[in-house]
Amino acid sequence: MEDWSGRTILVTGAGQGIGRAIALAFGRRGASIAILDARAETAEECCSEVEAAGGRASAHVCDVANAEEVRTSVAAIGTANVLVNNAGMGRGGILTGTLEDWDRVLAVNLRGAYLMAREVAPLMRQAGGGSIIQIASTRALQSEPNSEPYAASKAGLLGLTHALAASLGAWGIRCNAICPGWIDTANYLPFAERHAPQNSASDAEQHWVGRVGRPEDIAEAAVYLSSESAGFITGQWLIIDGGMTRKMIYV
Numbered sequence: 001m002e003d004w005s006g007r008t009i010l011v012t013g014a015g016q017g018i019g020r021a022i023a024l025a026f027g028r029r030g031a032s033i034a035i036l037d038a039r040a041e042t043a044e045e046c047c048s049e050v051e052a053a054g055g056r057a058s059a060h061v062c063d064v065a066n067a068e069e070v071r072t073s074v075a076a077i078g079t080a081n082v083l084v085n086n087a088g089m090g091r092g093g094i095l096t097g098t099l100e101d102w103d104r105v106l107a108v109n110l111r112g113a114y115l116m117a118r119e120v121a122p123l124m125r126q127a128g129g130g131s132i133i134q135i136a137s138t139r140a141l142q143s144e145p146n147s148e149p150y151a152a153s154k155a156g157l158l159g160l161t162h163a164l165a166a167s168l169g170a171w172g173i174r175c176n177a178i179c180p181g182w183i184d185t186a187n188y189l190p191f192a193e194r195h196a197p198q199n200s201a202s203d204a205e206q207h208w209v210g211r212v213g214r215p216e217d218i219a220e221a222a223v224y225l226s227s228e229s230a231g232f233i234t235g236q237w238l239i240i241d242g243g244m245t246r247k248m249i250y251v
């Protein structure tokens, strides 16, 4: 069993949802978790949940699109073995959105990941190496109408992934992306909003595995890709979607 106890894991957008599940998955393994989120109250709540599960955690209020906030937060954390760029949002599209929507989605989802990697990479180099995981989306590869900023930002993350793998490999840093499909985060919302997942039979039937995704499906993959067992994997993306993007549909 790999020993995570001496390692520091930075997870952006860990206040709720997939990010909170990732923080808990590393925390339960004994790692020290730095939770970076734009919302103070949910970041603090995640911190308490990781500690209640036996882990160690610190909360840092940070808008990942803001270079100065990223710099200050990462400097306060001071050490890094794993970075999970999970913070993300979707808003607007070419049919109804604004240019401000485009700029903000690209700033949070893509610029944010770049800013975080830029600040964290020297710390990983000092530590002898590390792992960067980008939480992209199957929307990097397929679309619904009116979702241009989100799709473009997530596709951009895949390019950023192999570029970082190329630039930082000599420092012992690997970089990979995960493309989640439909993940129901009801179990990882803030406590006041938390509820059991409520998916219909037809939701489940759209997946070859017969169910909608769970945040743990993504969290466990992030742990694996950051582990020593995955030391030969870099510059890749892993689709985790219950088979949805491979499913052929005739109407």
Ligand SMILES: NC(=O)c1ccc[n+]([C@@H]2O[C@H](COP(=O)([O-])OP(=O)(O)OC[C@H]3O[C@@H](n4cnc5c(N)ncnc54)[C@H](O)[C@@H]3O)[C@@H](O)[C@H]2O)c1
Residues within 6 Å of the ligand: 012, 013, 014, 015, 016, 017, 018, 019, 036, 037, 038, 039, 042, 062, 063, 064, 065, 086, 087, 088, 089, 108, 135, 136, 137, 138, 179, 180, 181, 182, 183, 184, 185
């Ligand atoms: N849930 C899904 O089905 C799904 C599918 C594919 C990809 N994803 C991706 O996974 C990631 C997490 O998704 P989720 O469903 O858990 O989202 P969510 O909206 O439930 O949580 C996002 C978290 O990011 C934080 N955040 C937003 N903007 C931020 C910023 N500028 N700086 C710092 N923190 C910020 C929010 O406060 C929140 O805690 C996102 O990148 C999303 O695009 C989700």
